[in-house]
Amino acid sequence: MRDAALWAAGAALAFLLTAGAFLVLANLATGPAAEDLPATPARGKPGPPLDLDLNRDKLASLEPAPDQELLLTVENAGSGDFSNVNLTLEASSGDTANPRSRFYRQTLRDLRAGEDVEVRFLLDLSQTAEASAPPTAPDESSEIIEIRATTPEGVSVVRTAILPL
Numbered sequence: 001m002r003d004a005a006l007w008a009a010g011a012a013l014a015f016l017l018t019a020g021a022f023l024v025l026a027n028l029a030t031g032p033a034a035e036d037l038p039a040t041p042a043r044g045k046p047g048p049p050l051d052l053d054l055n056r057d058k059l060a061s062l063e064p065a066p067d068q069e070l071l072l073t074v075e076n077a078g079s080g081d082f083s084n085v086n087l088t089l090e091a092s093s094g095d096t097a098n099p100r101s102r103f104y105r106q107t108l109r110d111l112r113a114g115e116d117v118e119v120r121f122l123l124d125l126s127q128t129a130e131a132s133a134p135p136t137a138p139d140e141s142s143e144i145i146e147i148r149a150t151t152p153e154g155v156s157v158v159r160t161a162i163l164p165l
Contacts, residue, residue, distance in 0.1 A: 049078025050085070052147055052159045053116075059145070064165045066124040072159075074108060074149060075116045082111040082151045089121050094142030094162070125165065141165055 053073040062068055070089075076082055085108040092101040104121050111117060125143055143163045150156040 048155075048157060049076065049080070050082065050149055050151065050155045050157050051075040051077060052149055052157055054147070054159055054161060059161050059163065062123070062125060062143075062163055062165075064125050064127050064143070066126045068123045068125060070121045070123055070145075071118055072121070072147060073116050073118050074111060076111045076113055078155075079113050080153075081113055082108075082153060082155065084109060084152055085111050086148075086150050087119060088148045088150075089123075090144075090146045090148075091123055091125060092144045092146070094144055125163075 051074075053075060055071045055073075058069070058071050062070065074085060074087065087106045087108070089104040090101055091104075093099055102124060104123065106119055106121070108117055108119070141164065143165050145161045145163060147159045148156065149158075
């Protein structure tokens with residue numbers, strides 16, 4: 001009887017030591033408590049070195065028709081020059097049942113530090129014959145415009161606009 005009690009006490013002690021070790025290891029593996037991120041970046045810190053400024057008035061005036069001009073401004077807010085800034089504009093239908101995308105590309109050879117350049121894209125937002133049927137959901141009559149700017153230096157920026165057409 002004494003041996004059984006000694007064996008049970010040893011097993012309980014081993015269990016408690018093992019459980020305690022796992023709790024210590026689990027606490028070491030977790031990081032500090034989550035902190036709230038600031039809603040806006042701290043003042044005095046520079047923004048992104050490359051930025052796209054969309055002309056909101058021009059975006060609002062676009063219609064489902066061919067040969068429409070979209071102006072956007074490419075800004076180099078960094079301290080270095082960029083060469084071969086590749087701009088890709090993708091116009092996609094909001095209709096997931098009948099997806100269609102059109103791609104437009106341009107390249108800016110040189111974009112100096114602090115320089116802003118206006119870029120014009122000539123878009124075809126006309127709807128195809130199979131897409132001209134009335135939409136079954138309100139989202140299907142929209143056009144999604146995504147503009148990407150990338151540089152060989154590894155800097156990139158993406159802007160997206162959803163146009164109700």
